[in-house]
Amino acid sequence: MKTRIYIVRHTQTVGNIEKRLTGRKDYEVTDQGQIYISKLTQRLKEVKFDKAYTSTSKRTSKTIQELADLNGLKIIEEDGLCEMYFGIYDGKTWEEVNRIDPKIHKLHQETNEICEIPTQETTQEVTKRMYDTICRIVNENVGKNILICSHGVAIEAFLRKITKVPFTEQIQQYSQKNTSLNIVIYDDDTKEFKVELLNAKEYIEEGN
Secondary structure, X not given: OEEEEEEEEOOOEHHHHOOXXXXXXXXXXXXXXXXXXXXXXXXXXXXXXXXXXXXXXXXXXXXXXXXXXXXXXXXEEOHHHOOOOOHHHOOOEHHXXXXXXXXXXXXXXXXXXXXXXXXXXXXXXXXXXXXHHHHHHHHHOOOOEEEEEEXXXXXXXXXXXXXXXXXXXXXXXXXXXXXXXXXXXXXXXXXXXXXXXXXXXXXXXXXX
């Protein structure tokens, strides 16, 4: 029995435009973000989803609300699908972070990870909770089509775990853009995940 999981990064927000570390803080969807939502809905309107899950951040539920409505689904919020908590810098712009502690950006450039911020979640912690949460969701919905909307770092961490590709490799392929779409198949017989579609974003550029 195979379960199909559609994993989408949330649409564009004011926090994205302002280049903020948008972890647990939430920001309003932009006008462009609304366009992305419409294109996402168009891309997936023919898929019959059985369940819809998001993080507790409203930018994720707003991203897939139209698809949930099309399928008559109530969105289920999961704390385990939230973005990395960026500690004392959560919500700050990269410009502010660079002024306070320039080594954070330097480490990000070198390792492709955001790390060494006081009180932040580690990549390993984010990876574990994402993996554990998605495994539980899949085990509760074997053989169904599942829609999940989460966040850039969180989704990338999950995908890298199941493909065993480290953060330092294939950076462009794994770096999630706003409303990037990933499709993952879970085989209940082998207990393994397989990526069918990775970081597809071309559809949001169509018609621009």
